[in-house]
Amino acid sequence: xxxxxxxxxxxxxxxxxxxxxxxxxxxxxxxxxxxxxxxxxxxxxxxxxxxxxxxxxxxxxxxxxxxxxxxxxxxxxxxxxxxxxxxxxxxxxxxxxxxxxxxxxxxxxxxxxxxxxxxxxxxx
Numbered sequence: 001x002x003x004x005x006x007x008x009x010x011x012x013x014x015x016x017x018x019x020x021x022x023x024x025x026x027x028x029x030x031x032x033x034x035x036x037x038x039x040x041x042x043x044x045x046x047x048x049x050x051x052x053x054x055x056x057x058x059x060x061x062x063x064x065x066x067x068x069x070x071x072x073x074x075x076x077x078x079x080x081x082x083x084x085x086x087x088x089x090x091x092x093x094x095x096x097x098x099x100x101x102x103x104x105x106x107x108x109x110x111x112x113x114x115x116x117x118x119x120x121x122x123x124x
Contacts, residue, residue: 001027002118005047007065008080009033009057013103017051017110024111034058035065042069049118051110054081054088063091066098076117080105 004026008014014031021028029045032038034057042050050069052062060068066077079092079100092100099113 001025002048003027003029003045004049004051004114005029005038005041005045006031006051007033007035007038007056007062008051008053009055010053013053013080017105020107020110021051021114024114026114035060035062035068038065039068042073042075046073047075048121049114050075050077051114052077052079054079054083054092063088063095066095070095076121078110078113078117 004021006014006017006028018028018031029047030041032041036058052066054062056062062079069075074097077098079098080103081088081100082103084102092098099117101109101113
């Protein structure tokens with residue numbers, strides 16, 4: 001069973017994503033609301049994929065968090081954002097092994113993106 005970490009500061013969105021991912025057969029190993037908490041949780045759980053919101057509580061945003069994560073791990077990331085401006089999209093596109101979805105996210109799109117990112121990873 002593939003493990004997913006949810007990094008989302010909107011509790012309702014995080015709960016809905018957890019429910020949908022669990023129904024689709026994934027193991028959600030945690031749900032945190034800040035990049036700082038995400039960094040701790042990743043070290044603890046080593047997820048197969050991170051579902052990462054761009055705007056988070058704390059000093060770091062999701063893009064900053066992934067830059068730090070990539071110093072140690074190449075965990076695939078599905079960014080979620082309500083911000084579709086060109087600058088944000090360009091920043092997300094520059095980070096390898098990621099994709100992004102615009103909020104509000106349809107369940108089928110979320111599950112398809114998660115499968116695509118996990119399935120594209122080399123086998124261990």
